[in-house]
Amino acid sequence: MVMRRLLRYLKPHRKPLVIAFLLLLLATGADVAGPLLVKVFIDDYLTPKVFPLQPLVLLAGAYILLLIAGVVMEYFQEFAFHRIALRVIQQLRVDVFGKVQHLGLSFFDRMPGGSLVSRMTNDTEAVKELFVNVLSTFVQNIVMILGIFVALFLLDAELAAYCLVLLPVIYGLMVAYRRLSQSAYREVRQRLSDLNAKLSESIQGMGVIQVFRQQERLKREFGHTNCQHYRANMRTTRLNGLLLRPAVDLFYLLTVMGVLAFFGIGMKASAVQIGVLYAFINLLDRLFEPVNQMMQQLSFLQQSLVSASRVFELLDEEQRAPVGEGEQKPTIQQGRIVFDQVYFSYDGENEVLKNISFTVEPGQTVALVGHTGSGKTSIINLLLRFYRPDRGEITIDGVPLQRYADRALRQEMGLVLQDPFLFVGTVEENIRLHHPDLTSAQVRQAARFVQADRFIESLPRGYQEPVGERGTTFSSGQRQLLSFARTMARDPKILVLDEATANVDTETEEKIRESLARMRKGRTTIAIAHRLSTIQDADCILVLHRGEIVERGTHQELLAQEGLYHKMYQLQQRMAKNTGA
Structure with a gap:
């Protein structure tokens, strides 16, 4: 089944594959014909000691031409097979990468990043070896074996028929090896995936590892995983040492002994041509x-x-990201958001959201507050359609969320995360995100709008300043400003803020509060807030506790209720006084 799927990737390359196969046949014919010419020389000229010049020159010339032709055709057929193989693996990698881009976040929740990278790099590299080396080797050698048997039958049909017994023996050896080694190699690939996962986790959490002095523990865990990988490899090594070349060499020796015995017995009755024996x-x-x-x-x-x-x-993998349903293609016009009795769980058992119902009118700002694990981020994930609710309905402008096409939904929704993600490239490319409709002037206008233009223009290359992986060369405040500019460059109708000022220093926060107010003006905004001082002007504040909305109202209304929000606010006020903030 797996092999058939792999071979389907060869269909677009039928013509070059046929050409490569023809070259392989010609190269094999040239290689097999060499011993036959030597047999003619030994039996017709060397044994009777007759050395006519012209026939011998022709025979030698033909032999040399066969050698040269075999080498040339072998080069071109190997080049052709390798080229086809590299194109196949190129397409396979594109398919894998493209599939991963459209998988739902629920898939990434359960798949470690290192294991996923291992499948996309190490495993596809192993598949490349299949096409580049393994398949070409098998095709070439099978053709060679068939050509050799044709030559053997031309030399001695009876003995060649006996030698046919070798084919099922060799095939049986191959099948036995495959069955015995399958589980061993699967374990090897799994252990390699575990190694990559452990490496990825260690590199990403290096700061935490060093702060909490976890180096020795991680070293022991990595050593244990590496030891399991070693044991799995040793298992395959033992199989290779037993069933590969040693077994074949034994069959070869037995076969040569049988052939010599056959010719030795034949010599008693009649003379045996030395050239035939040699060939x-x-x-x-x-x-x-x-x-x-x-x-x-x-x-x-x-x-x-x-x-x-x-x-x-x-x-x-079937856990694809949710996409639009239905033939109609609605667009977001006003940005009115309604959650109607929404329930949701990540694992299908433990509900993280229960009976969530609220409405955000166009232009309003609704803030989500609550302790860690209360369900704030889950509401945002559902609104952005990263997941589907288990029950209930979410609508925008009266249209169910699932009916919007991805482009229509993403184009009108702007997201600013607490920890913004920057791509490798330039500052302008990170703001533009390769959007074809955005001009350089619009990029600069968006940067000015969020007051990011000052620090960008102070960079050595300005908007063309290189950005490293995840933007590590920029401060957290600068990364946040770039994410603001990225969002405003698209001019969305709905704005989602996940504690947008959490990683910004006090001075910068004061500068961008005005920008945030302008960003929210005229836009439907949902903001997750940990610092309650940042959302006091929200039109409505939803207080969540264990996945439920327990309080709702304005800042003053919630303080007057003296409930959970009041306790949270008083606690933050005391902490601010104690720290002198």
Whole structure:
């Protein structure tokens, strides 16, 4: 099944594949014909000691031409096979990467990042070895074996018929190896995936590891995982040492002994042509060399098939990101948001949102507050359609959320995260995000709007300043300002703020509060707030506790109720006084 799916990738390359196969046949014919010419020389000229110049020159010339032609055609056929293989793996990697881009966040919740990277890099690299080396080796050597048997039958049909017994023996050895090694190689790939996951986790959390002095613990855990990887590799090594070349070499020796015995017995009754004996032994030697090569490639074949199955598991993943449904293509006009009795759980068992109902009118600002784990981020995830609610309905402008196309939904929704993500590129590219409709003037206008233009223009290259991975060369405040500019460049009708000033220093916060007020003006805004001082002017504040809305109202109304919000506010006020903030 896995092999059939892999071979489907060859369909677009039928023509070059046929050409490569024809070159392979010609190269094989040239290689097999060499011993036959030597047989003619030995039996017709060397044995009777007759050395006519012209026939011998023609024979030698033909032999040299066959060698040269074989080398040339072998080069071109290997080049053709490798080119096809690299194109196939290029398409496979694009397919895998494209599939991952459209998977739902629920998939990434359960798949460690390191394991995912392992499938997209190490496993596809193993599949590349299948196409580049393994398949080409098998095709070449199978054709070679068939050509050798044709030559053997031309030399001695009876003995060649006996040698056909070798084929099922060799095939049985290959099948036995595949069955025994399949589980071993699957474990190897899994342990390698675990190693990558552990490495990824360690690198991303290096600051925490060093602060809490966890280096030795992580080293022990990595050593344990590495030891499991070593044991899995040793298991495959033992199989390789037993069933690959040693077993084939044993069959080769037994076969040569049988051939010599056959010719030895035949010599009692009649003379045996030395050239035939030479050619037969030479061809048998050439027969077992392809067998040895294929047996050596069996380990790579098994690794490749296991890796391919892991890649196809990823391609077959059904947890895709929710997309628009229905033939109609509505667009967001005003931005009126309604949550109507929404329930949601990540695992299908433990509800993180229960009976969530609220309305955000166009131009209003609604703030979500509550302790960690109360469900604030889950509401945002549902609004952005990263997940589907289990029950209830979410509408925008009276249209169910699931009916909006991705483009229509994303184009009118702006998101500013607490920890903004920057891509490798330039400052302008991070604001533009390669949006074709945004001009450089609009990018600069958006930067001015959020007061990011001053620090950008102070950079050595201004808007063309390089941005490293995740924007690590910029301060947290600068990254946040760039994310503001990125959001406003698209001029969305709905704005989602996830504690947008959490990572901004006090001085910068004062500067951008005015920008935030302008960003919110005329836009429907939902803001997650941890610092209650930042959302006192919100039209409505929703207080969440254990996935439910327990209080709602304006800042003053909630203080007057003296409930959970009042306690949270008083606590933050006392903390601010104690810290002198």
